[in-house]
Amino acid sequence: MATGWGEQPLSIDDDPQKLPPELRTTLDGRLRRWFFRTWPPQQLLPDAEPVYVKSWLYVAGIMTLTSLVMLFATGIPLAIMGPQWWMGSSLGGFFDSMHYWAVQLFFLFLFAHFISVFLMGAFRGRRALTWMLGMLAFLVGVVTALTGYASLQDFEAQWITTQGKDGINSTGMGWFFNLLDTSQMLTLHVVVLPLTALGVVAIHLLWVRKRGIAPPYDALESHLTREEGAT
Numbered sequence: 001m002a003t004g005w006g007e008q009p010l011s012i013d014d015d016p017q018k019l020p021p022e023l024r025t026t027l028d029g030r031l032r033r034w035f036f037r038t039w040p041p042q043q044l045l046p047d048a049e050p051v052y053v054k055s056w057l058y059v060a061g062i063m064t065l066t067s068l069v070m071l072f073a074t075g076i077p078l079a080i081m082g083p084q085w086w087m088g089s090s091l092g093g094f095f096d097s098m099h100y101w102a103v104q105l106f107f108l109f110l111f112a113h114f115i116s117v118f119l120m121g122a123f124r125g126r127r128a129l130t131w132m133l134g135m136l137a138f139l140v141g142v143v144t145a146l147t148g149y150a151s152l153q154d155f156e157a158q159w160i161t162t163q164g165k166d167g168i169n170s171t172g173m174g175w176f177f178n179l180l181d182t183s184q185m186l187t188l189h190v191v192v193l194p195l196t197a198l199g200v201v202a203i204h205l206l207w208v209r210k211r212g213i214a215p216p217y218d219a220l221e222s223h224l225t226r227e228e229g230a231t
Helices: 027-038 056-081 083-088 090-119 128-152 155-170 182-211
Strands: 048-050 226-228
Touching: 056 083, 056 090, 056 182, 083 090, 090 128, 128 155, 128 182
Parallel strands: none
Antiparallel strands: 048 226
């Protein structure tokens, strides 16, 4: 029986783990029970998937996620080492190139993912929130990419930022979002927007697990069976 120094031993009745769930009123306990009611382990981390997910149309989503991981893996060293590293060393230039191509692949796979899930009607079956979270992740990604170009400060970036600033000024948001403010662009691109994108994508994936993957319109009953060992 666990005791603290100078304390009396706890009895079974004093052990909160022995109490029924409705009497465990701690905030973390309620949060844990809510989480596992909403996302049971077998639903959050399934070891089987429907047969129809073997189609190539379902690959674009995981490829988008893979390119996002590559963006973080290459962007963090770039942010830590600074522009002198990626502009003055071969290794830094390699990371910069990988980061650049990861951006291109991210939007390529994301566009393919949107087209495929739209044509398959992935918003069916109470999946509208999942669809809206995906659209929000796309919008955050666009703004993140824009701030990334604005942070480069080369001739191409200067042209993009001056043209973009005129467009943003026409909406009345120029007082808040200034593409010519390098410190603001770096803060948004390195800290604020990546954390926002990571949070939105994480919630999007949770809702995909919660609602499941939408079956095709012409799916047969045999297609809906889950195949053991599928990923």
